[in-house]
Amino acid sequence: MEKKNIDWSNLGFGYVHTDYRYVSNYKNGAWDDGVLTEDANIVLNECAGVLQYAQTVFEGLKAYTTEDGHIVTFRPDLNAERLEASAARLEMPVFPKERFVDAVTRTVKANAAYVPPYGSGATLYIRPYMFGSNPVIGVKPADEYQFRIFCTPVGPYFKGGAKPLTIRVSDFDRAAPHGTGNIKAGLNYAMSLHAIVTAHQEGYDENMYLDPGTRTKVEETGGANFLFITKDNKVVTPKSDSILPSITRRSLVHVAREYLGLEVEEREVYLDEVKDFAECGLCGTAAVISPVGKIVDHGKEICLPSGMAEMGPVTKKLYDTLTGIQMGRLEAPSGWIHVIE
Ligand code: PLP
Ligand code: COI
Numbered sequence: 001m002e003k004k005n006i007d008w009s010n011l012g013f014g015y016v017h018t019d020y021r022y023v024s025n026y027k028n029g030a031w032d033d034g035v036l037t038e039d040a041n042i043v044l045n046e047c048a049g050v051l052q053y054a055q056t057v058f059e060g061l062k063a064y065t066t067e068d069g070h071i072v073t074f075r076p077d078l079n080a081e082r083l084e085a086s087a088a089r090l091e092m093p094v095f096p097k098e099r100f101v102d103a104v105t106r107t108v109k110a111n112a113a114y115v116p117p118y119g120s121g122a123t124l125y126i127r128p129y130m131f132g133s134n135p136v137i138g139v140k141p142a143d144e145y146q147f148r149i150f151c152t153p154v155g156p157y158f159k160g161g162a163k164p165l166t167i168r169v170s171d172f173d174r175a176a177p178h179g180t181g182n183i184k185a186g187l188n189y190a191m192s193l194h195a196i197v198t199a200h201q202e203g204y205d206e207n208m209y210l211d212p213g214t215r216t217k218v219e220e221t222g223g224a225n226f227l228f229i230t231k232d233n234k235v236v237t238p239k240s241d242s243i244l245p246s247i248t249r250r251s252l253v254h255v256a257r258e259y260l261g262l263e264v265e266e267r268e269v270y271l272d273e274v275k276d277f278a279e280c281g282l283c284g285t286a287a288v289i290s291p292v293g294k295i296v297d298h299g300k301e302i303c304l305p306s307g308m309a310e311m312g313p314v315t316k317k318l319y320d321t322l323t324g325i326q327m328g329r330l331e332a333p334s335g336w337i338h339v340i341e
Contacts, residue, residue, distance in 0.1 A: 004113045008120035011155035013286060018151055020110035022103045025133070026093050026145040034103060036110050040150070049132025049142030056186040057086035058129035060285045061247075063108045063151070063340065065118040066328030071108060071340040073126070074326050076101050078247045083128060086183035091141035092130060100128065101338065107149045108340050114153050118327065121161075125154040125286070157223070157286035158205055162319075164293030164308050165282070167221065169271065170195050170207035174222065177213040181242030192222040206282065208295060210271060211240060218269045224284035225249040228269065228277040229314040231305075235262050236277070238269040248283045248322070254333065255321050262314070275302050279312030281319075289319045 006016070017040060024034030049055040059079040064072055080100035087094055104126055108115065116122035128149040132142025158165060172195040175181025180188055195207050208226075211217040218226055218238050225246040228236040235256045237249055256262040274280070280292040293308040294301060306312030311319065324330035328337070 001112050008116045008122040011122045013154045013157045016152045018111045018114045021150040022107045024147045045135045047135035049136040054187045055132035059083050061126050063124040064326050071115050073338045076104050076338050089183045095147045122155050124151050126151045158290050164291040165205040166294040167206045167208050168204040169297040170209050173212040174209045175242040219243050224282035224287040227281045229279035231278045235264045239266045259321050279306045279315045280304050281315045
């Protein structure tokens with residue numbers, strides 16, 4: 001298969017039209033068989049549930065070309081499970097796990113020409129999503145849904161790649177104490193748009209959101225969970241019911257313990273203690289692990305000892321081990337790598 005003529009190493013995190021996408025419709029209580037289509041456009045009734053009451057959930061995962069030339073995805077079963085949890089919270093039907101993994105496989109295979117080559121620094125980002133498609137005007141769940149998957153080749157989520165980021169403590173919350181912060185619903189991201197636009201205007205790369213109940217604890221950013229490293233090389237990651245259960249973070253906890261022999265604490269992390277950490281990183285599918293060099297809390301600067309020039313040493317080890325597993329350079333734990341072709 002011949003690859004598309006794309007300048008892989010200069011890709012940003014954006015949408016590139018690829019050849020095929022997967023579509024399945026839910027009607028009368030059942031999903032249809034699903035097809036691959038070349039049509040990237042969706043025609044919807046003006047009153048569709050997704051347009052009126054934001055009834056939509058999504059996922060994000062990546063396909064990689066391994067060192068020995070296979071195309072693989074990373075733990076797609078966990079994305080299927082999280083989509084199920086997200087859908088349940090918004091009263092949407094379940095798209096079965098085996099069908100999810102099969103649909104991801106078919107979509108990536110059909111777009112194999114867009115999977116960036118090994119060593120290019122780029123990957124294929126896969127976006128499964130589901131939305132209420134029939135007219136809904138009283139506030140209630142839709143009766144009909146569409147599940148789709150498209151993919152797009154991407155480079156680094158943050159401009160500058162592995163250069164440490166400067167983030168600010170946000171005055172806005174992205175979640176409510178018993179809300180939807182722990183699911184991957186479009187509504188959480190709509191909530192965060194004003195905060196990210198103003199953060200960028202003020203020269204910050206991202207927002208650190210605090211717990212919405214007390215505003216004393218670190219939660220996550222708009223698109224990634226936090227990892228901190230203590231001065232004695234312990235990995236600390238915030239535990240909260242209102243953050244997204246990141247698959248990257250859960251994988252890194254295992255990598256830290258089992259591959260690197262590091263101690264890991266998953267616990268509440270107070271903003272007050274952040275000044276004592278040695279390193280900080282943002283972890284997620286899009287972010288991979290992006291180092292944070294500085295956190296600004298209303299004019300008060302917290303400068304991580306790892307500095308603004310490069311990733312801290314423990315963060316770098318975590319990054320190298322995780323990407324080594326994803327790209328087939330290191331042996332993966334059983335079930336983590338799903339081979340597509
Ligand atoms: N937190 C938020 C708010 C996200 O949008 C994401 C991205 O998916 C993550 C965390 C990281 O999750 P994952 O590692 O499963 O991609
Ligand atoms: C992902 O990492 O998959 C996400 O969905 C984050 C998003 C902000 C791009």
